[in-house]
Amino acid sequence: MQNITVPSSLLRSPDRFGGQKSGDCLTGSPIFRDDRLVGLDAPLPDTNTVVVVPALTEAHCHLDKCHTITRLDPVAGDLMTAISAQLRDKTHWTSTDIRTRATRGLIEAKTAGVEALRSHVDWGDAAEPPLAWHVLCEIAQEHEDVTLQLSPLTGVDQMAECSFTQSLARAAAAAKGALGAFVHDHAEKREGISQMIQAAKEHGLPLDFHVDEGLDDCNGLELIADLILETRFDGPVLCGHAVSLMNRDAEHVKRIVEKLARANITVCALPTTNLYLQDRRQGTPDRRGLTRLRELRAAGVKILTASDNVADAFCPMGQFDPMAALHLTSLAAHLDPPMAQWLPMVTTDARRAMGLDPFHIEDVPLSRLRLSDAPDCEGLVSGRHPLRALSPSPDSQNR
Ligand SMILES: [Zn+2]
Incomplete structure (x- = not known):
């Protein structure tokens, strides 16, 4: 038997948990009851302590692109260099190749x-x-122990065409996915985003945007917030990157940020890819590729972080580990302790x-919780003590 530490931020009712x-x-x-961790008694003396959290969620990644780095030309460059390199790699994208790499990433x-992740999938030009x-x-169907949610990724200009957007929305709805697009300096972004909102309403889909991925003058983020407020869209909206907010x-x-809060839009920082690709000039970069998480x-805007690209043209290293992303984000954006709050x-x-x-800790079967030997949440975020399945000792059940 060991003591357990749980972050109050991940409990539904911390005041009643003991x-x-x-x-x-x-x-x-x-205190375990009916396959649940339902509360805590006083700590046992002279006993080690472990941290328990819900299984993690990876809100933004690219299983289709991952693990291509070893066969790419040298990729050192900016976002456009990476996009070109990854396009050239698509000559290798057979069914077996995609399956092998994506399964490796998912595992x-x-x-x-x-336990849950959203992967974007490059869509291309066809409907x-x-x-x-x-x-x-197919992979999503085969892995029943994880929710793999898919989101198409295409330039928002293409979404200005109603029939194209509807085709993607139908595919996303059939896969229980999200409707996504890349928003940068596109000429038709207003119409494209409007069509996406309309299609998301019709098909009951969450929305997802790669938006303002650059330290330039783009401001698609505010346009998305304006259109969400205008249309009173009330489904989930996730905006990744938002780097030019800097x-x-x-x-x-x-x-x-006030508009984002009113529109109930969540913003996801993606530090690996942004730190690697942004501020590519001469010498060492002196600007951070990040969004304004603290502001x-x-x-009151909900903020996230995620792994984004792993071993591809957009980020040659990286790992599918949201806790590692939180570690990096904390250092880069000054997310200060106590780390339980993040x-x-x-x-x-x-x-x-x-x-x-x-879901919160007390809501779910033990199979949906994870345990780390870290002594506290600072150690957990540091990543030295990996998460693993939680299996209570028999004598602690049904107390
Ligand atoms: Zn991405």
Whole structure:
């Protein structure tokens, strides 16, 4: 028997869970009942303590592109260099190739403690689903212990064509996925985003955007917020990247984040890819490829972080591990301790942004919880003590 520490932020009712308060966590001897961790008694003396959290959620990744780095030309460059390199790689994208790489990525995520993830899938120019979509749909069916949600990824200009958007929305709905697009300096982004909102309403889909992925003058983020507010869309909306928010002065940032909060839009930081691709000039970069997480959070906007690209043209290293993404994000964006307060970014809030039930520790069977030998949440986020399945000792059951 060992003591357990649980982050208060991941409990539905921390005031009724028992245990001893330690910072933003509760610590004590676990009470298990009917395959649930239902509370804590006083901590046992002279006993080691482990941390328990819900299984993790990976809200933004690319299983179709992952693990291509070893066969790519040298990729050192900016976003456009990466897009070109990855396009050239598509000559290798047979069914077997996509299946092998994506399965490897999915197993890595599961090993890191992930139970739900959203993978984008490059869609291309045709209205019909590409091969990678079909392969990933099959993989999603085969892995019953994980929710693999798919989201098409295409330039938002294409979404300005109603029949094209409807075709993607039908495919996304059939796969229980999300409707997604890439928004940068596109000429028809207003019409494209409007069509997406309309299709998402009709088909009951969450929306997903790669938006403002650059330290330039783009401001698709505010346009998305304006259109969500205008149309009163009330489904989940997740905006990834939002890097050019860094270029706005304080007054503009205040205006934009206030709109995001009113529109109930969640923003996901993707530090591996953005730190690798942004501020590519001469020498060492001196600007951070990040969004304004602290200002967003202060305004009440839900924020997330995720793994994004892994061993591909957009990020040659990386790993499918939301906790590693949180570690990097914390250092890059100054997310200060206590670290328990940031764990919803890779658990409850991430699930909510994907349109999934944001379950808490006391709500679910033990198979949906994960345990780390870390002594506290700072050690957990540091990643030195990986998450693993939680299996209670028989003598602690049904106390
Ligand atoms: Zn991405």
